[in-house]
Each structure stands twice: as structure tokens, then as C-alpha cells.
Amino acid sequence: MAVNRLQELVDEFRVVVLGESNLIDTVVPTILFLVANGTLGFQYAMWTSLATALAITFLRLRRGQAPQYALAGLLSVGFAIGLALVLGRSEAYFLPALANGAVVFLLTLFSVLVRRPLVAWTSYFARRWPLNWYWHPRVRPAYSEVTLVWALVFGARLWLQVVLFRAESPEQFATLTTLGGWPTMVILLVFSYLYGTWRLQRLGGPSVEEFENDALPPWQGQQRGF
Numbered sequence: 001m002a003v004n005r006l007q008e009l010v011d012e013f014r015v016v017v018l019g020e021s022n023l024i025d026t027v028v029p030t031i032l033f034l035v036a037n038g039t040l041g042f043q044y045a046m047w048t049s050l051a052t053a054l055a056i057t058f059l060r061l062r063r064g065q066a067p068q069y070a071l072a073g074l075l076s077v078g079f080a081i082g083l084a085l086v087l088g089r090s091e092a093y094f095l096p097a098l099a100n101g102a103v104v105f106l107l108t109l110f111s112v113l114v115r116r117p118l119v120a121w122t123s124y125f126a127r128r129w130p131l132n133w134y135w136h137p138r139v140r141p142a143y144s145e146v147t148l149v150w151a152l153v154f155g156a157r158l159w160l161q162v163v164l165f166r167a168e169s170p171e172q173f174a175t176l177t178t179l180g181g182w183p184t185m186v187i188l189l190v191f192s193y194l195y196g197t198w199r200l201q202r203l204g205g206p207s208v209e210e211f212e213n214d215a216l217p218p219w220q221g222q223q224r225g226f
Contacts, residue, residue: 053077117147138205196226
């Protein structure tokens with residue numbers, strides 16, 4: 001049973017995450033920016049970061065990988081450097097991450113309040129299950145509860161980012177942003193799957209297949225996938 005559950009988690013991770021991340025496009029230039037800023041100075045740090053982002057983008061395009069992720073990483077780094085130049089502070093390099101964190105937190109919280117939880121949308125775009133299934137009264141609560149946990153995590157991360165930004169601690173800010181990025185998302189995805197599948201069973205709602213076939217209760221419920 002434990003082996004099967006682990007395999008489910010691996011499969012879910014592949015479906016939702018792998019191939020859809022521009023992690024290296026943003027993390028590597030950020031790390032090099034910190035190293036260069038601490039050893040060579042602000043100007044060298046910006047050019048090093050930009051050159052790295054350009055190199056990664058070129059390699060991705062040459063290998064035929066999805067251009068939108070490579071270009072998104074390049075634009076993110078370029079925008080961050082532009083802010084740092086305009087404001088004249090190396091800490092400004094991390095303002096886009098701060099703004100992005102605020103938007104994600106507010107969007108996640110708002111989606112729960114309007115009863116259209118964000119986690120349901122992410123599942124829908126990844127799996128293309130019927131959208132109305134997610135809004136079923138015996139399905140939606142599971143996604144709302146998981147989304148609320150996401151909002152709490154994103155809110156805590158945003159608060160810490162604001163504290164570190166105001167303290168002018170770019171190294172600590174970058175560390176928090178990196179650890180609070182995909183490492184945190186992986187943990188959230190594992191929690192979401194384990195709790196979500198358990199909660200769907202407890203709610204007693206229809207599975208996706210039963211919903212599509214207009215099956216009458218009692219339902220077997222969703223056995224796999226969230």
C-alpha cells in the first residue's frame with residue numbers, strides 16, 4: 001500500500017510539475033548575482049546575472065525546449081535588473097519576487113472567498129477534468145481547504161520577505177525566496193495530494209468518471225488524482 005501511494009505521488013509530480021518549470025532560469029542568475037554582488041560589486045553582479053540568463057535562454061532554445069519558459073526567465077531577470085538600476089539599490093533586484101508573492105497570496109485567498117479555489121484551477125489546467133466537477137458540493141470543500149493551507153504558507157512567506165527586504169538583507173531574502181519556491185511547492189504538492197484524496201473520500205462525492213456518466217449516489221468516489 002505504501003509503495004503504491006509513493007508511486008502515485010511520483011506520477012502526480014510528473015503530471016503537475018516536470019517540464020513546466022523555469023526554475024533554473026531564475027534561480028541560477030539570482031545565485032550568481034548574490035555571489036558577484038558580494039565579491040565584485042553591484043555593476044558586475046547585474047551584468048553577470050543578465051549574461052547567465054541570456055546563456056540559459058540560448059541553450060534552451062537551441063535544444064528545442066519550450067521558448068515561453070526560457071523567455072519568462074530572461075524577462076524576469078531583466079526586469080529585476082531594471083528596477084535595481086532605477087532605484088540604485090541591489091535589494092531592488094528582488095522586488096519582482098516580492099510583488100509576485102503578494103499577488104499569489106491575494107489571489108489564493110480571494111479564490112477561497114469566492115468559492116472557486118485556486119488549487120482546483122491548477123488541477124483543472126493540468127488534468128482537464130470537467131470544470132463543473134470541481135464545484136460539486138461534495139468535491140469543492142477538499143480543494144477549498146487545501147487552497148486555504150496554500151494561502152497561509154504564501155502569506156507567511158510574504159511576511160518574511162517584507163521583513164528581510166526592509167532590513168536590506170539581500171542574501172537572506174534570496175535564500176528565503178529560493179527555499180520558499182519550488183522546495184516549498186513540492187512539499188505543498190505532496191500535502192495537497194495526500195490530504196486532498198483522503199478528504200474527497202470522506203466527503204463522499206462522485207469520481208470524475210461517475211460525474212461524467214451522471215451516476216447516482218452512493219458513489220465510489222475519486223480513488224486517484226486530485
